[in-house]
Amino acid sequence: MSHDADGGGAGVDAKADPLLDLKLALWVFLALAPIDLAMVGLDALHLQALAGHAPAWLRNDLFGMHLELGVAEGFEYLKSAVTALAVGLLARRQRAPLLWVLCALNTWMVIDNAFAMHERIGQRLARDVLGGLTLGLNRSRDLGELIAFGAAGGGFLFLIALTWRTAAPRARRTGLLLMAAVAGAAVFGIGIDALHATPLGDHFEMVMSDVEDGGESLMLSLGCALALGCVAVRPARARTAGAVPA
Numbered sequence: 001m002s003h004d005a006d007g008g009g010a011g012v013d014a015k016a017d018p019l020l021d022l023k024l025a026l027w028v029f030l031a032l033a034p035i036d037l038a039m040v041g042l043d044a045l046h047l048q049a050l051a052g053h054a055p056a057w058l059r060n061d062l063f064g065m066h067l068e069l070g071v072a073e074g075f076e077y078l079k080s081a082v083t084a085l086a087v088g089l090l091a092r093r094q095r096a097p098l099l100w101v102l103c104a105l106n107t108w109m110v111i112d113n114a115f116a117m118h119e120r121i122g123q124r125l126a127r128d129v130l131g132g133l134t135l136g137l138n139r140s141r142d143l144g145e146l147i148a149f150g151a152a153g154g155g156f157l158f159l160i161a162l163t164w165r166t167a168a169p170r171a172r173r174t175g176l177l178l179m180a181a182v183a184g185a186a187v188f189g190i191g192i193d194a195l196h197a198t199p200l201g202d203h204f205e206m207v208m209s210d211v212e213d214g215g216e217s218l219m220l221s222l223g224c225a226l227a228l229g230c231v232a233v234r235p236a237r238a239r240t241a242g243a244v245p246a
Contacts, residue, residue, distance in 0.1 A: 018233055019174055025229030032079065032221035039065060039072040040214035065213040073113065076217055079224040080110040086227035087178060093231075096171035098163040102178050105156050106223070109185075112152070121148035153186070174230055181223030188215030 042058075043065040049058035065072040084106035091099035112118055122144030130140045137143050160179075164172065188211070 017170070019170070019177060020226065020229040021232040022229065024232050025225040028228050029221055029225035032224065033218060035075065036214060036217040036221055039075065039217060043072065043213065065217075072213070072217070076220055077110050077114050079217075079220045080106055080113065083220070083224045083227045084110060086224075086231045089231050090174060090227070094168065094171050094174070096163075096167055096175075098160065098167040098171050098175045099178075101156065101159045101163055102175060102182070104159075105182060106227075108152065108156075109182075109220075118145050118148040118152070121145075177226055177230065178223065181219055181226055184222065185216050185219035188212055188219060 042063045045054050045058050046060075046063040048054035049056060049063075062070050064070060084103055087099055087106055088103040090096070091103050119141075122141045125144035125147055126140035130144055132140050133143060134140050135143055137146075160175075164175070167175065
């Protein structure tokens, strides 16, 4: 029998406890995904309206996916905030520094998204440090944004590696599950964004924009669904009569 991953009590096989309420996670994702797709559709219509090919009322920036504090962005903030809260509850329950790091990562994603932190830092780097250097990207500020993303991501990866060594098996498995969705969001939010900022992206601007924003939003929905599915599962020790979860 292995040690309980939630706090150290022996006699509970951690593998016997599911990490995820799959049914709940699936229902949450199925509820969020259509909204994501609707936001992508509105953004596409918004771009068409700006080009004069759709009704004029769709020109309002609220219908775009790039306006800070717009409808689509606000939906992303909400999902990331719920994810951060759920991961925080998991971290408290399992007493897992690894999960606290993931909670901080999701909180940072809310702050970065809402206040355009990496864009601001990228502009500052382009102006004060890079001196016009682009490394094949369209603008120096695009390179600055990548550097800002890399610095923040590298910091969190260091903290994850640091806390992974002492994490309990259950916390590790939960962490891997939650990190998969974060990695997916990074692929769209950073990888596709970087490709979008190259000359190749100029030829497929609208398609890449929708893939980037839609893919990132779907990954945030997946992360939210997984986090809520994980927090809905209580380990066996916590389900026994009179037991208090660690």
